[in-house]
Amino acid sequence: MSSKASKGKRKKSRDLMKRRGPKPSVNDLMAVFSVGTRVHIKLSPSIHSGLPSLRFQGKTGEVIGKRGRSYVVAVRLGNQARQLIIPAAHLQAAGPVKTTPASMAAA
Secondary structure, three states: OOOOOOOOOOOOOOOOOOOOOOOOOHHHHOOOOOOOOEEEEOOOOOOOOOOOOHHHOOOEEEEEEEEOOEEEEEEEEOOEEEEEEEEHHHEEEOOOOOOOHHHHHHO
């Protein structure tokens, strides 16, 4: 008999969650994104808090708000729109970051 398969957050993630490259720096952890900025969801395996589901790895979305220290990101998954609450450690700017004085003061 085989053992029961695990159903945790990190199931089937052996290659996806390998620690490649450097650990996120303080600048990565405290990155500021303004509303309307396009971001890539890039899971950081060394930061466990706020880790989104593995199905969102590599997706691109738009920041639509801020909730606490995290950002609300709108992502399309198939035909459905999803809203994710993700900390900055798991986000990467998709292009030049739009910064305005108001967004810097709010952060």
